[in-house]
Amino acid sequence: MTHLRKTMLEELQRRNYAHRTTRCYIRTVEDFSRRFHCSPDRLGPQQIREYQAELFQKRKLSPATVAVRLAALRFFYIKTLKKGWSITETPYPKKRRRLPTVLSPQEVARLINAANTAFRRTLLMTLYATGLRCAELTRLKVSDIDSQRMVVHVHGGKGRQDRDVMLSPKLLDELRQHWNRWRPRVWLFPGNRNHGGDQPIDPKTVWYACWEATQRAGLHKVVHPHTLRHCFATHLLEAGADLRTIQILLGHHDLKETTLYLHLSERHLKATASPLDSLTLKGASPQEP
Numbered sequence: 001m002t003h004l005r006k007t008m009l010e011e012l013q014r015r016n017y018a019h020r021t022t023r024c025y026i027r028t029v030e031d032f033s034r035r036f037h038c039s040p041d042r043l044g045p046q047q048i049r050e051y052q053a054e055l056f057q058k059r060k061l062s063p064a065t066v067a068v069r070l071a072a073l074r075f076f077y078i079k080t081l082k083k084g085w086s087i088t089e090t091p092y093p094k095k096r097r098r099l100p101t102v103l104s105p106q107e108v109a110r111l112i113n114a115a116n117t118a119f120r121r122t123l124l125m126t127l128y129a130t131g132l133r134c135a136e137l138t139r140l141k142v143s144d145i146d147s148q149r150m151v152v153h154v155h156g157g158k159g160r161q162d163r164d165v166m167l168s169p170k171l172l173d174e175l176r177q178h179w180n181r182w183r184p185r186v187w188l189f190p191g192n193r194n195h196g197g198d199q200p201i202d203p204k205t206v207w208y209a210c211w212e213a214t215q216r217a218g219l220h221k222v223v224h225p226h227t228l229r230h231c232f233a234t235h236l237l238e239a240g241a242d243l244r245t246i247q248i249l250l251g252h253h254d255l256k257e258t259t260l261y262l263h264l265s266e267r268h269l270k271a272t273a274s275p276l277d278s279l280t281l282k283g284a285s286p287q288e289p
Contacts, residue, residue: 004041005030008080015079016160020135028072041081045089048073052090063093100230101221102264108231111210114217120209122178123189127206127225129171131232131250133158134207134225138200140188142179147172157251165249230264238267 005026012022033040035054036047048070055061055069070092077083103111108128115121127137136157144153150172151164175188184190189201206225214223221227233246247258262268 004039004080008076011079012075018156018158018160024068025072025075028069029076032073040076045086048090052093056093063095066093067095099260099263101223101227102230102234103219103221103223103227105235107217107219107221108228108235110217111213111219111223114213115209116212116216118178118181119189119193120213122174123201123206123209124213124228125171125174127228128232129168130165131229131236132165133229133251134203137206137225138189138203141186142184142188144188145172145175154251159251159253161251161253163248163251230261233258233261234264237261237265 008029009022009026012025017025029040032043032047032051035051036043051073052066052070055066061069070090074085077085112121112124112128115124123137126132126140127134130137130152132140132152132154136154139156140152140154144155145167146153146164147167149164150167150169152167154163154165157163178184178188182190182193184193186198187200191199191201191205203225210223210225210227214221229250233250236246236249237243243255243258243262246261247255250258252258
């Protein structure tokens with residue numbers, strides 16, 4: 001481990017950055033250094049701009065991904081090297097806001113029923129019933145399932161925040177069957193089930209479970225673990241839950257994040273009349289020959 005890498009790692013750990021973020025930031029600086037075949041402390045704004053342009057033009061990365069790469073370099077220069085950083089010289093890319101894919105309740109049922117193993121079925125049911133992020137699901141422990149209070153404890157979510165979400169009676173029955181099948185000791189979804197289950201499941205396994213069930217269900221949509229989180233929030237809103245409650249369940253810091261689901265809710269869209277409906281118009285003129 002080089003001195004710069006060690007110093008950056010220590011700075012990230014002192015600020016209690018999530019393991020996934022830490023790994024992403026370290027890899028970004030390493031990639032930046034390899035791109036110019038030079039130690040990153042000897043590179044400056046010109047190389048950063050060239051790197052940013054390459055991420056867009058050659059690697060075809062999304063604005064959100066490029067923004068994360070720039071955040072990693074900004075952390076390295078400011079916190080590790082103690083140098084300045086000019087937003088004017090290296091502006092963050094403007095993000096394009098896209099509405100996420102949301103399945104209907106009937107499509108969610110088809111997806112869950114299409115899981116080809118009981119283990120994958122439980123994964124999909126848990127994602128939809130709780131609205132957890134994929135990383136949060138993989139880190140669930142057996143002790144996080146509180147059947148007395150009917151809640152699921154989420155520890156160290158995004159931003160290192162803890163929260164509770166509801167525990168569906170139907171999910172509780174499924175999780176009891178899951179426990180009887182695998183007898184997990186620590187991790188609710190162990191990754192090495194045949195060897196003691198001392199490691200949590202890999203996120204790639206969850207992604208594959210979604211992809212495989214989507215194919216079997218014949219859904220012509222792109223479905224990943226976060227899709228079920230969007231479905232959870234949208235369906236709650238359509239069922240009458242208020243935005244503040246959904247914000248707490250999702251673990252959003254800002255209510256603005258949660259208002260996205262107003263754009264996805266059929267109930268809210270249909271309840272809003274078009275201004276055209278309030279106009280008094282003459283009948284259409286007959287078409288000329």
